Amino acid sequence: MADGEPRWRRRKTARPGEILEAALAVFADKGFAAARLSDIAAKAGVSKAALYVYFETKTDLFRAVANQVAAPNIERLRPLVDGEPGRFAEMMPVILSGIAKVAEDMPLGGIAKMVIGESRNFPEIASVWREAVIERALSMIVQLVEQAQKKGEVRAGDPRLYGLSLLGPMIMGVLWTEVAVPAGGAPIDLHKLAAQHAGVLMDGMLVEARR
Amino acid sequence: MADGEPRWRRRKTARPGEILEAALAVFADKGFAAARLSDIAAKAGVSKAALYVYFETKTDLFRAVANQVAAPNIERLRPLVDGEPGRFAEMMPVILSGIAKVAEDMPLGGIAKMVIGESRNFPEIASVWREAVIERALSMIVQLVEQAQKKGEVRAGDPRLYGLSLLGPMIMGVLWTEVAVPAGGAPIDLHKLAAQHAGVLMDGMLVEARR
Amino acid sequence: MADGEPRWRRRKTARPGEILEAALAVFADKGFAAARLSDIAAKAGVSKAALYVYFETKTDLFRAVANQVAAPNIERLRPLVDGEPGRFAEMMPVILSGIAKVAEDMPLGGIAKMVIGESRNFPEIASVWREAVIERALSMIVQLVEQAQKKGEVRAGDPRLYGLSLLGPMIMGVLWTEVAVPAGGAPIDLHKLAAQHAGVLMDGMLVEARR
């Protein structure tokens, strides 16, 4: 023991990332107030005191998590609308299934739950998320809709509300998966939802009877 | 002090209701963990100890709020689908604007936020809400869709997913109003959303160009 | 209901007695601090508030119980030594089996436990019991011993310490029954103890061999 080899050496620089990861998991699971720093520390494999080396307060850590995790979300969204915008009818399924795919890769539901649940207690975080993620996604869609309307592809109507028609079911699907399924609800296949919903957006639910 | 105001006057049966009301407001605002019994007591105009006359623990009170508040929700839903189910195309706008109306009358957004935020910490409450409210609403819609499909009014497709297409935007609208608007987002007119979304559901967003 | 016969009428005067009885049971069982007024009230079949009709505070009630219950104890002791004091050797078994008999008729163990346990918190009660019961009993015995010593029946020695030799095992027996038996100890027959201990007091334990 005395002059032996240390059993392992810490990956110094990795620490903050590991902590953020652990914190995201716990915050997303429990919410801000119910999350215990001791749980986060344990999950990150460090002492409670170590958290304070990197983050000044619990609130700070929460902010960091929320913001840190917002960035990659935005990046994921960009490719969905970048480049030559094709015909609207062709874009929609791509966008919707893109969202379904993103939801597979990151704990989108947990994050949404966290942001929704703490929106009053941390207005700034709700702000950040609204501005950095939701609003950006929405505005991309609004843009697409407006362009499509100009080209005569999409009917007249408030583009923003069209955005909700478009996104709403996907978000509900994500929340359902996060909230209702653990409570005994039947699981939903987000990709099928994306596909069918794209159909609704294009042709409506009705068979013939217009008007 | 002598022959002054009595320190408190009994309002017997009213008390528990007043407490539940206050508790709903605070829980919906802050979430379970961040809600302080002193806030609830103050808002209800009683002492902290009085809460314990009617509810055994904070958890109990939360449960009572969540359950108590579930019942009227169900009642509100019933008229939306009762009676002769007319043509699907005529029902949809009614249902959607019905939801918009309900959202005006009760703090639907706050409740949703509360239930979503505490779903992991109180799985039973998520269960109750899923079963008593969401699932019930969804199944009413699923039923309508199935009937309409039989009559040839609605295209083939998973009725449950159609339900999400139908409800999703309204729920997103409600959450937007609760979460994003206080964080600086532009308000949404739920009735306009209902109307326009009904159009989407009927005819789709596209002008002519099918596929 | 309006002008009917009341279903039962309360035995007004009995109330305080019933309360004291209930209080004795609970105090003896739990001790002062751990005893809940609600338990006492329930056991007495009255409301908590009713206790305050007869006793000003919990402390008051405790005092009343301790004192009220001290009196009959003293009365029970009197016959044990009253009248012509016979020969000491004949008195001892009578006294000891008298104690055993008293222990059968009243919750002597519970009371002892109560007084012992609360002696620091209620010095006055320890005082009352010491003076009114223990000291009195002891002094009666001391007196007997002194008389017997004068008559040459009993050896020289501190009469007070003789008193402890005499009483100690009976008290230990009572405490054993109250404390150790519920905790799994083998029960003791107090009458047999009284008889055998009387033998010890008279002849000692040894066979012949006087050192």
Added chain:
Amino acid sequence: MADGEPRWRRRKTARPGEILEAALAVFADKGFAAARLSDIAAKAGVSKAALYVYFETKTDLFRAVANQVAAPNIERLRPLVDGEPGRFAEMMPVILSGIAKVAEDMPLGGIAKMVIGESRNFPEIASVWREAVIERALSMIVQLVEQAQKKGEVRAGDPRLYGLSLLGPMIMGVLWTEVAVPAGGAPIDLHKLAAQHAGVLMDGMLVEARR
């Protein structure tokens, strides 16, 4: 404040012991329910929260005190009967004065009071003490008596009851010192009691007159 005294200094391994010591004092004095954690903390020179670093609950702390303090008691008893058991008549005074000595070194009275007072509220503790201390002491004596009876030194009779005859006065003496003396009773010299009681046990109280 700058370069002043550190607010607290760690004494690592010492802490739990110091806390137990303080807790013993307070519990023995007040009983479980009436003991305040703040008193214990103050007496131990730590914050209330520090108690929770070492003990999960007040109950836990109480248990630890009762058990921790039982062990040394047992050790103290062992030498009293170990080794060649001499003649019974010679052992008795040794045992009794041994008890008197133990009572000088540790707060035997306080502990007894505590255990007796909380026996109903903490049956397990009464069990531990009965089994680990009382029963053990008693059985040692019972053994001695039985051996002595075989050798013809001690009269026939229930050895267990002889045990009570032997121990009872010492225990009463200890309780007297703890309970009655602070309430105004005349102090007792436990060593004198031991000596005189040993005489009683050997020869009885009577001068000549047998029977």
Added chain:
DNA sequence: CATGAATGAGACTTCATTCAT
């Protein structure tokens, strides 16, 4: 007299945060 309803004071307990090492 009796009580259901209400409360103030205070207890135990938790937890984010800090300090000496």
Added chain:
DNA sequence: GATGAATGAAGTCTCATTCAT
């Protein structure tokens, strides 16, 4: 940088006590 030990502040809950009826 990292941590075990410690704590202050605050929260939930209990309970003796009071008040209007």
